[in-house]
Amino acid sequence: MADKLAKYRSKRDASRTPEPIPQQEPEPGDDRAFVIQEHHARSLHWDLRLERDGVLASWAVPKGLPTDPKVNHLAVRTEDHPMEYLAFHGEIPEGEYGAGTMTVWDAGAYDTEKWSEREVKVVLHGDRARGRYVLFRTDGKNWMIHRMDPPEVDPLPPMKPMLPVRRAKLPREPEKYAFEVAWGGRRVLVHIDGGRTDLAREAPWLRPLAASFGSRSAILDGEIVRLGGTEILVCTDLLYDDGRSLVASPFTERRAALDALAIAGARWQTAPSWPAQAQPVRQAARDQNLPGIVGKRLDSRYEPGESAAWLFFPV
Structure with missing residues (x-):
């Protein structure tokens, strides 16, 4: 034998x-x-x-x-x-x-x-x-x-980013929002599946990030920004995580799930988010010569396209 x-x-x-x-x-x-x-x-x-x-x-x-x-x-x-x-x-x-x-x-x-x-x-x-x-x-x-069995996962959500509406004045009820600096970079949705991302075709430096997810599928919302001459990915939201769509979940839940991923590295990071801190965040953006800040309603679901649940305030 x-x-x-x-x-x-x-x-x-x-x-x-x-x-x-x-x-x-x-x-x-x-x-x-x-x-x-x-x-x-x-x-x-x-x-x-x-x-x-x-x-x-x-x-x-x-x-x-x-x-x-x-x-x-x-x-x-x-x-x-x-x-x-x-x-x-x-x-x-x-x-x-x-x-x-x-x-x-x-x-x-x-x-x-x-x-x-x-x-x-x-x-x-x-x-x-x-x-x-x-x-x-x-x-x-x-x-x-x-x-051969029916899928055990949620279908993928629409692959189109949620966009803020421009406003001049800060909201009257800032406690209903979380505030982030607007980086002025290129908005991207990073679809990760099987340890790979299609975005690596134009940004090959993202391959190690995708590989770090292993078999975990995810869709990240963020910006590719240039800091000190180097492009990095700044992650701001999470639309899909390990077979579960999060687009119908409130921002607070999506943000907690994003934080739990602990995305941090030389060329990718999770953007800070400060609930209710409109004025301090706006001042920080002004000090760093950034274009403005984004206020996201804590109870907002993810809506592809322009939505008044997210507001952009120039510095």
Whole structure:
């Protein structure tokens, strides 16, 4: 009988990688265990591994498991892995095959509905990955993965920013607003999915930010501003978070969710927001030669296009 782990062993040196490299022949089990590992390698991806005949049949899924049956994701069949990989996590050294950080994203049991050379249909029973999925071969060696159950996530909200109405005088009831400086940059909605963002095509420096989200989907509202000759992203609102649309939620709830993400780095940050502090924020904007401030009603939902729930006050 052919050694199912021969290819796996040929790519690894036990003296140079912490990965398990068992020497004994694999023994068949009950074909129920699965693991999904988040792999920050040369390119971020997720590794789906299903117990089969004593080894873990493996696929690399660049964008993670699809959450919507309308969207299939690429799944690249890789070599079988040993059962010990069910619990593996750690750093694969630079220069080694699969170099990078690997963490266990989810694990649990699964049921097999069909298993053939061209189609694998399973039901996952994990904490994060649940439901019926099918892996199927396309032309050549390529595979795709499809979610068979209805989506568990909210639909994406309209991709159009909310715009403030210009006013000269500050509101009579400032306690009903949160105030932020207007940076005078370019407004953007940053759609992050599968550790990637389309905005990176024009701003490649955003790729590490998107990768830091892992499998967490999000839509950030913000501005790209130039400070000290360097472009940075200033985040001001959160429209979508981990499968849940926030556009109908009040600003206070969206702002709390944005703060909880703790977005901070050399080229991205969360903009400060001060409830009720209209005059001090306006003075701070004037001192920094910024164009003005924005007042956002604390109870305002996110409304694409111009809305009187947000007010712009020039300095």
